[in-house]
Amino acid sequence: MSSSKFQIIVLIVIGIIPVVAARYFTPTHFVSNGELVQPARPIENVELQGMDGQAVEFSSLKSKWTMIYIGNSACDKECWQNLYKMRQVRLSQGKHMRRIQYAWLLLDQAVDIAALKVRLQEHPKLQVFRGDVAAIKALSRQFVLKQGAPEDGLNRIYLIDPLGNLMMSYPADADPTGIRKDFERLLRVSQIG
Numbered sequence: 001m002s003s004s005k006f007q008i009i010v011l012i013v014i015g016i017i018p019v020v021a022a023r024y025f026t027p028t029h030f031v032s033n034g035e036l037v038q039p040a041r042p043i044e045n046v047e048l049q050g051m052d053g054q055a056v057e058f059s060s061l062k063s064k065w066t067m068i069y070i071g072n073s074a075c076d077k078e079c080w081q082n083l084y085k086m087r088q089v090r091l092s093q094g095k096h097m098r099r100i101q102y103a104w105l106l107l108d109q110a111v112d113i114a115a116l117k118v119r120l121q122e123h124p125k126l127q128v129f130r131g132d133v134a135a136i137k138a139l140s141r142q143f144v145l146k147q148g149a150p151e152d153g154l155n156r157i158y159l160i161d162p163l164g165n166l167m168m169s170y171p172a173d174a175d176p177t178g179i180r181k182d183f184e185r186l187l188r189v190s191q192i193g
Contacts, residue, residue: 032168032185033178037145040165046139048105048131051113056129058139062164065186065193067102067179070140070154073111073130075119078172082157085176087123092180096187099162103127107136107154145169162193 045059061068067086071079086102093100104126111130120126130136143154143166157179159168170179187193 033175033182034159034168034170035145036168037166040161040167041142042163042165043139043142043160046131046135048129048135048139051117051128051130058129059164061101061103061127061160063162063193064101065099065162065183065190066160067100068105068158068160069103070105070107070143070156070158072108073106073116074108079155082155082172083123083126085174085179086157087126089176089179089183090125093183093187096183099187099193100183101125101127103129105136105139106130107140109133142166143169162190 043058045057048056048058050056067089069079069082069086075083083102083104090097090100090102102125106128109130109132116128120128131139140154143156143158155172157170157172157174158166159170159182161167168182
């Protein structure tokens, strides 16, 4: 075989290898464990109240990755498990946990603040928001993922990026390991937050 034919064969093989590798060796570990919101959508600002009754803008959550849980203050077992899950996912990020915050948006108006503060002692970094009916409805509507879904059926964990965009959602029974893995990838590749 002549040297020029050999060179042509080598070039063809070199050109085919990446195509074959991409076809048969596609990594699956880039799949997110949550439900991706496509396209990511900005959450419009709403004025709420913190646990202390002081006015706070929802936009104050910008600049960090935010996990938010939306539900009633009469938190059932599933609700407490999700708040615990969010806390543990944040803590599991080690030095990157400062880039993550977690929050709870209360849908109901009748909140026993004193009793809730006692129950939340194990969540010192949890930000709790409440507000008037119009503000809560305006904000919670922005988290509805599908048209026609009930507004009050929002007992999910949502992920908001540091720019204020809703980008991912997890069902109430989501595996915390999957959420943790998603965060590890996001924090590794993201320069924001």
